[in-house]
Amino acid sequence: MSLLQVITKASAESQSLGSPSEYPIVLDPDSIFANLKPKLDDPNPISAAIPLCGWQISQTDSELIELGKKFSAKLKKKLKNPVKFDKVEFLGMVNQFLEKIREKVGVSVGVDSSNDGYTRVLFEKVGEYMGKDVAGLVLDACLVLEVWELVGALIANGLVSNSCYEDLVAKIVAKRRTELLCMCVRYASDLGSSELVMILKYFLSPSKDAYASIVEVRKEWESQALLAAEKASDKSLSGKKLSMAKEAAVLLMVAYDGFSSAELCLHYLLVSKNVDEVILSSAISKLNGKEMVSLLRYLGKWLKKYERFPQAGPCHKASTTLGLKACDWVPKLEDVLKCTGVVLDENYSALVLHPEFHEELRSINKVVGSLTLEARLCCSVANVADKLKAEV
Structure with missing residues (x-):
């Protein structure tokens, strides 16, 4: 079957979205295109479409697809009776499956199978060779068996479909796994409004039973802040x-001090490039009054921080050079102002009409006014500097 026939057939068939794909993995294009040849001995070079033949996926891709089908069938059967299916057996199945993939593609892992993080x-x-259908099934199993470390691995490696x-x-949210919510914000490519x-x-009005997991996120930020302080006083650095x-x-220090544990989680939301501004605006419009006040208070804290510490700025190189991942x-300040603008644009009337928001709005207005004045002065100085450079 030619490539054109495959495309035509796929377009003609009205398959449901839930049906498994015939090619559930990303195929190797090099081996496919290398075998494609004109179907006619003397094709018309000016023709808009030249029929081709020789369409065939590589043996490795075929074997990977077959591995995925067998693994999926076995895992689906196990999940029908999860009471008799435990975490140890599941991890054994997943490891065996991934090891077979590793052998097929010839990738070195560099970690012993006895290591706790071997599956991750x-x-x-x-993981990219599993295919989205198999990855989705593995995710379902992880959620059923509550194998949270693998849920995190699937999210972090982009193996979860949108x-x-x-x-x-x-x-x-139901299981109060705060660290995984933060990972969703950091790695999910297209979060919707409902998510x-x-x-x-969850972050603006956390429940009491979520406190323990939220504190764990705080400990991560605290650890990074302490490490940064140690690095800053390290005499071996120069x-x-x-x-x-x-x-x-x-x-x-600016990012950690003065913020509650739940507010530290919001940092990821403001920074993430995966969160669409329009969708964020829609989500913010669905917050209740208490949650909106909490969000305004959080944004106000940031504005005051940048007013007080104007020297604080992006330091992404510290992430790779010094191991300070939290710097990313x-x-x-631009992120904070953008989010503040979204909040005000979407809810201006409600914010003005309800007195419970007025204190936070006055506070934000005062800080923004100060920052605006400072920005104008900086612009004036910059203009003078540019003119002096031009004259020199």
């Missing part, structure tokens, strides 16, 4: 690295 490393190295996130976020509403409500460490220490997730 396998996901990182060969269509799965609404159900996934709801289940994570963002659940995430915002020059650019020491300067970078000091900048990172200031930045993480500290909101810039």
Whole structure:
């Protein structure tokens, strides 16, 4: 069957979205295109479409697809009776499946199978070869068996389909797995409005039973802030690295001090490039009064921080150079102002008409006014500097 015939057939067949794909993995294009040849001995070079023949996927791809089908069938059968299906057996199945994939594609893992993080490393190295259908099934099994570390691995490695996130976020919220919600914000490529509403409500009005997991996120930020302070006073560092460490220490101090544990989780939401502004605006419009006040208070804290510490700024190199990963997730002033603008644009009438918002609005207005004045002065100085440079 030619490539054109495959495309035509796929377009003509009205398959349901839930039906398994004939090619559930990303195929190797090099081996396919290398075998394609004109169907006619003397094709017309000016023809808009030249029929081709020789369409055939590689043997490796065929074997990977077959592996996925067998694994899916076995896992589906096990999930029909989850009472007799435990975490140990599941991990054994997944490891065996991923090891077979590793052998087919010839990838080295570099970690012993006895290592606690072995399965996570396998996901990182060969997870992309599973295919979205198999990955979705593995995710379902992880949720049923509550294998949360693998849920995190699937999210972090981009193996969760966008269509799965609404159900996934709801289940994570129900189980109070704060660290996984933060990972969804960081790694999900296209969160919808319903998912963002659940995430915002979870962080802005956290329940008592979520406190323990939220505190764990705080501990991560605290650990990074302390590490930055150590780096800043490390006498073995010098020059650019020491300067970078000091900048990172200031930045993480600003991001950590004065914020509640739940507010630290909101940092990820402001920084994430995966959150669409229009969808965020829609999600914010669905917050209740208490949640809106909490969001305004959080944004106000950031504005006051940047007013007080104007030297604090992005320090992304510290993430790779000094191991201060949290530096990548500290909101810039632009991020804070953008979110503040979204809140005000979407809810201006309600914010003005309801007195419970007035105190926060006055506070924000005062800080923004101060920042605006400072920005104007900086612009004036910059203009003078440019003119002096031009004259020189």
